[in-house]
Amino acid sequence: MMLIPCPWCGPRDEAEFHYGGQAHVAYPADPAALSDAEWARYLFFRDNPKGPFAERWSHAAGCRRWFNVVRDTATNEIHAVYRAGGQRPVSP
Amino acid sequence: MMGERPSPPARFEPVADGDLRIAEVSFLTQVNLRLDPGDPAAGDIGRALGVPLPTEPGTYGSADVDVLWLGPDEWLIVGEPGRERDLETRLRTAAGTGHVAVTDVSAQRTTLLVAGPKARDLLAHGCALDLHPRVFGPGRCAQTMLARAQVLLVARDGDEFLVLVRPSFAGYLVAWLLDAAAEHLSGQPG
Numbered sequence: 360m361m362l363i364p365c366p367w368c369g370p371r372d373e374a375e376f377h378y379g380g381q382a383h384v385a386y387p388a389d390p391a392a393l394s395d396a397e398w399a400r401y402l403f404f405r406d407n408p409k410g411p412f413a414e415r416w417s418h419a420a421g422c423r424r425w426f427n428v429v430r431d432t433a434t435n436e437i438h439a440v441y442r443a444g445g446q447r448p449v450s451p
Numbered sequence: 452m453m454g455e456r457p458s459p460p461a462r463f464e465p466v467a468d469g470d471l472r473i474a475e476v477s478f479l480t481q482v483n484l485r486l487d488p489g490d491p492a493a494g495d496i497g498r499a500l501g502v503p504l505p506t507e508p509g510t511y512g513s514a515d516v517d518v519l520w521l522g523p524d525e526w527l528i529v530g531e532p533g534r535e536r537d538l539e540t541r542l543r544t545a546a547g548t549g550h551v552a553v554t555d556v557s558a559q560r561t562t563l564l565v566a567g568p569k570a571r572d573l574l575a576h577g578c579a580l581d582l583h584p585r586v587f588g589p590g591r592c593a594q595t596m597l598a599r600a601q602v603l604l605v606a607r608d609g610d611e612f613l614v615l616v617r618p619s620f621a622g623y624l625v626a627w628l629l630d631a632a633a634e635h636l637s638g639q640p641g
């Protein structure tokens with residue numbers, strides 16, 4: 360069980376959260392201009408790093424806010440937590 | 452008068468022991484409030500309620516109603532039964548033309564009272580939060596999981612807790628509480 364620090368509520372059990380996938384995937388500026396292949400790439404293609412990964416979580420059983428987490432996918436170590444819309448902190 | 456109104460865990464007998472009390476507190480008025488705390492309406496609403504909207508996560512303020520922090524732009528106002536109209540009107544008047552949502556959600560949750568010196572131990576059986584009075588004392592509230600059910604926990608004076616839970620989970624949660632309480636109740640058969 361991971362302990363995830365909600366930026367509003369503090370550390371809570373992983374079971375209180377929903378996972379939202381990769382963070383900072385921007386909606387296309389002009390969706391109509393995209394080819395099918397480009398649209399599929401926006402919808403379905405995500406990074407899959409071994410190591411630090413910026414991803415979205417929602418504190419579903421708590422304050423119900425979405426926020427971002429930088430988590431190491433190999434160790435589950437959480438490097439940073441920041442509010443939705445914030446910039447990914449520069450790694451140390 | 453609402454004597455005939457059934458409530459979800461209505462069939463359970465309240466428990467009262469020297470160290471532990473468990474009972475239902477039915478039909479509390481609950482009004483959900485959403486707005487940006489930086490909106491000028493926030494101050495007017497605080498004045499209308501008699502207590503400023505708490506902005507520190509996991510806290511609540513009290514006047515003739517309790518104002519519970521649910522999120523950075525969301526509060527739950529809890530009052531005595533039958534206050535829905537009065538409270539909604541008060542909030543809407545104070546909100547004026549501000550960008551504010553006021554929703555009566557009284558039917559969304561029922562309330563269980565868990566009180567007494569053993570209340571913290573009992574809740575800790577099924578709750579991962581640190582319930583020590585130093586961390587979760589009077590004036591604190593939290594939305595979390597209790598025995599895998601989503602609840603809103605409210606710590607009041609004198610080892611008293613309110614557990615607000617969805618009606619569809621209330622029967623289950625009562626059964627769980629009574630089962631977990633068995634070891635703390637003296638003189639209970641079985």
Ligand SMILES: [Zn+2]
Nearest residue numbers: 365368418422
């Ligand atoms: Zn939270």
